[in-house]
Amino acid sequence: MKSLTVQWAKPIALLAALGIVGACSLPKVGPNKREIFAGSVQREGDAFIVSVNDRVTRATAVVPAFGFSDTFKNAGTLTSDTIRPGDVLGLTIWENVDDGLLAGEATNATVLEEVQVDSAGFIFVPYAGRVRASGNTPDQLREMITSKLEDQTPDPQVQVRRLAGDGSTVSLTGAIGAQGVYPIERPTRTLATMLAQAGGVTIEPEIAEVTVIRGHEQGKIWYQDLFNHPELDIALRGGDKILVEQDTRSFTALGAMSSQSRVPFETQDLSALEAIAQVGGLLSLSSDPTGVFVFRNEPAEIAGQVLGRTDLQGAQRMVYVLNLTEPNGLFMARDFVVRDEDTIYVTEAPYAQWTKTISLISGGLTPLANIASITGG
Template structure:
C-alpha cells in the first residue's frame, strides 16, 4: 500500500470517528446556556427567562409568614393554682373531737383524702360534704367550700386543699424536643418558652425550628428563633394545648457545574442565591460559566404578572431567573435574590469546556486511527 493510500485511510478513519462522536454528543452536566434561552417564551417555549436585578429580587422575595393570631396573643396567664377538670387533689381534714370523729376512726383527729380526682364535669366527692364544684376554684376557695359543708356536722373543722400535678391543666409537647410528653401547667411553665424549656428544648437547630400550637381546633405557628427574639410571641398556655416542634423541611436542588450536585435543606429562614452556591461548594472552577447561573421556579401568577408587567397570566408560571456573576453588580444581585422551597439552581458549563471536550475527542480519535493504521500495517 502506498503512502498516499495509508494517509487517506487514516484521514477517513479520523473523520468517521469524529462524526461518530459528534453524532452521539459530548458528555456534559446539562443544557448549555443557549439551549435554556431557546426554551424561553419569546422563542415559542414555555418558560419566561428573566435577568435578575433589584426589582426582580424585591418582587420575588417571599418568605413563609408565620405568627400567632389574636386568639393566641390575647390569652392571659392562667392562675397556676386554679383547679381544672382532670386535676388531682390532696385534701386533709383536722377535727376538733377526739372520741367520735366524723371522718376518721375513734381517736383519729386527722383524716387525709389522697388522690381525689376532679371529674369531667369539674366536681369532687368528699364524704359527709357530698358533691362539690372544684373546677374553676383556687385551692383556698375549695377549702372554704368544704369547710362550710362539714361545719354543720363536726365542730370547727380545719381543712387544707393541695392541687397536685394532674391531667386537668396540662399540655402535650411532641416533635423535635428533648423530652416528649404531657406536662402540667404550673407556675414556672405557664408560657410557651417556659414549657419548651421544661420539655428539654429543641433537638434541631433553632434557626430552622418551627413551633406549632393547636388550641380548640385552631393552629398557629412561628419560627422558634422569632419566639426567642420577640417576647411578645411568648404566649400564655391553656389546658389542652398541643405543641409540636418541627424542623423546616424546605429545600432546593443544585445541578450543573457546582461543587456538589445534590438536594440541600434550608439552614436558615432565608437563603440567598450566593448562600445557596456556597452551601454546595461554590462554582466548579474547572467547568462553570459565571455568566450562566440559573434559578428555575414555578412562580405564582400574581408574582409573574408583576415581574412581566402583565395581567393575563393564570396559574403557576415557569420562570428562569438568570444571574451573571461577572457583572459589576452580579454578586450583589446574587446576594439579594432569595431562593425558595423547590427551586433548582443550575450552573452551565463554560464554552471553552466544550471546546476542550471536542479537542479531547478529536485527539482520542486520532490516536485510535493511528493505532488502527499500525495494526493494519
C-alpha cells in the first residue's frame, strides 16, 4: 500500500496543479490581443481598431502647429534712435537774442537736462508745451520743438540728446540662462539676439518652446525654428514678455516593455518606433511584436479620414495596431506619429504565458510531493 501511494503521488500532484492552473487565470501585465479585439466596434465594443498602413500614417501625422501671426512677423525693427516712453532726454535751446524766452541775460543758451518721456510718450518744454516724443527720432523731435518756439523767439536752435533708453524693455522668464528685464538695444532688437543676451536656453534645444506675449496677443514657436526659419526671428517691442519652457507633451508606456511609465517627449516629432526605443524597447522573452497597440482619443475629422466616414461626431476611441514582424512593420512604426497623451501598450507573447504555466506547475509539484512523502512514511 505504501509503494502504491508513492507511485501515484507525482501524477496526483500534477493533476492537482493543472486543476489549480485551469481554475484560475494566470497573472499578466494586461489584456491580450484577443481581449483587445473583443472591444472593437465591429464586435459591439466602443473602440475602432485599425491596422496601421501608409494611408493611416498620413492621416494621423498631426504635430502641434506653432508660429507667429503676421502682426508679429511684419513689425519693423526698432532703431536705436527711436524715442520711447521712459527714455531720458537732454535738450539745449539757443536763442538769437540777448534776452530770450528761456535764456538769462548773460547767455543765449538754455540747457534742460534729464527730461523724461512720460508713459503717454510726451515731454514738456517751456513755451512749447507738451510735445509728443515717443515714436520720433531725436532729429524729428528737434524739428517739432523748433517749430513751436520759432513763433515766440527769433530763429531758435534746438539740440536733442538721448541720455538713457531704459523705457523700452522686455522681460524674460522660464528656462533661460539669466531671467530678468532687458532693454532693447542695438544688438538685441530681435528675439534670437535677446535670448542670447539672457544666456540662451537651459533645457534641450530640441524640446524648448518660446512664447512671446505682446499685449493681448501671443505666439509660440520651437526654439530651433529660430535658426531654421529666419522669418520667425521677430523684432521686439517694449513690454514684450518672453517665456521659455520645456515641451509638456507625454505618452504612457504599458505592457510587456522594459519600462512602464509616463514618458515625456524627447523630440518635436516622435514616432512609435522612437517611443518604444525611448522606454528601453521590447522584451525578447515576453513581448509580442505582433501586438503593439496605440490607444488614442482621435478628433472626429481625423478619425473620419482614417475610417473613410463622414458621420462621426466628437472624439473617437481609436486603437492603432502595429505588427513589427511584417515585412514593412518597422517602417510603419517609424512613420506612425505618436501624439500627446497616447498610450502605447505591448501584449505578452504566448510563450510568456506558457512559461508561467510551466513555472506554476513545477513550483506546485514540490510541496505536493513532499506531502505525499510525509504521509507515506
